[in-house]
Amino acid sequence: VPAIQAQLLTKEYSNGRGCRDVTITVEKGEAFGFLGPNGAGKSTFVKMLAGLIRPTSGSAALFGHPIGTLAAKSKIGYLPELYRYQEWLSGEEVVRLHARLCNIEKSVADRRIPELLKEVGLGLRGRDRVKHYSKGMQQRLGLACALVNDPELVFLDEPSSALDPIGRMEVRTILERLKQRGITIFLNSHLLEDVEVLCDRMALLNNGEILRHGKVSEILNKR
Ligand code: ADP
Numbered sequence: 001v002p003a004i005q006a007q008l009l010t011k012e013y014s015n016g017r018g019c020r021d022v023t024i025t026v027e028k029g030e031a032f033g034f035l036g037p038n039g040a041g042k043s044t045f046v047k048m049l050a051g052l053i054r055p056t057s058g059s060a061a062l063f064g065h066p067i068g069t070l071a072a073k074s075k076i077g078y079l080p081e082l083y084r085y086q087e088w089l090s091g092e093e094v095v096r097l098h099a100r101l102c103n104i105e106k107s108v109a110d111r112r113i114p115e116l117l118k119e120v121g122l123g124l125r126g127r128d129r130v131k132h133y134s135k136g137m138q139q140r141l142g143l144a145c146a147l148v149n150d151p152e153l154v155f156l157d158e159p160s161s162a163l164d165p166i167g168r169m170e171v172r173t174i175l176e177r178l179k180q181r182g183i184t185i186f187l188n189s190h191l192l193e194d195v196e197v198l199c200d201r202m203a204l205l206n207n208g209e210i211l212r213h214g215k216v217s218e219i220l221n222k223r
Pocket residue numbers: 012013014015
């Protein structure tokens with residue numbers, strides 16, 4: 001079964017906006033780019049897949065499990081756009097909080113949290129308060145949180161858009177490692193370069209609708 005299968009997935013907010021009739025398939029282990037300008041509907045789509053908002057119509061499944069079900073949710077990690085942290089906590093405490101919210105056993109969390117912090121390059125800064133973190137560090141902390149339940153699929157909503165070039169490169173390196181480990185990646189971005197570097201296939205979204213989708217190389221070379 002594919003990692004993601006969405007069929008005519010539609011969300012219409014009360015103001016008429018959202019996203020319309022999105023049909024895509026993402027295979028296991030693939031990195032899929034969802035490219036489009038601000039307001040295109042990328043976040044809306046990902047929030048539906050992550051089970052955070054309900055579709056108006058259409059259907060979707062993750063690894064064969066309908067979206068919104070516990071079985072689907074247990075397999076995914078989600079990094080929201082502009083995540084706000086409890087900034088009086090340390091990075092380590094933030095990840096621990098996420099582990100608790102995911103019902104992860106303490107002994108498992110004790111082992112996994114230091115590994116995760118190391119993986120996102122925060123191994124030496126885990127005890128520092130989040131309020132002393134740069135934007136790039138906060139975003140990498142968000143990645144650690146998204147990975148805390150050892151997901152097979154991660155949804156990343158504009159993970160590097162607010163970062164400077166160095167921060168962007170650091171996030172990109174982490175994402176490339178995740179991909180090599182076989183984790184399926186769904187990347188929302190308005191940055192062509194991020195999609196180009198990481199993704200195998202992509203969809204181009206505008207005004208809530210897919211304009212085209214296919215192999216990154218084919219779409220970006222066509223005019
Ligand atoms: P729904 O029709 O799905 O219930 P609503 O239009 O009632 O959605 O809005 C849900 C929430 O999103 C509200 O808290 C609202 O303030 C907020 N919201 C409304 N418009 C926007 C927007 N353009 N972008 C982001 N959030 C919005």
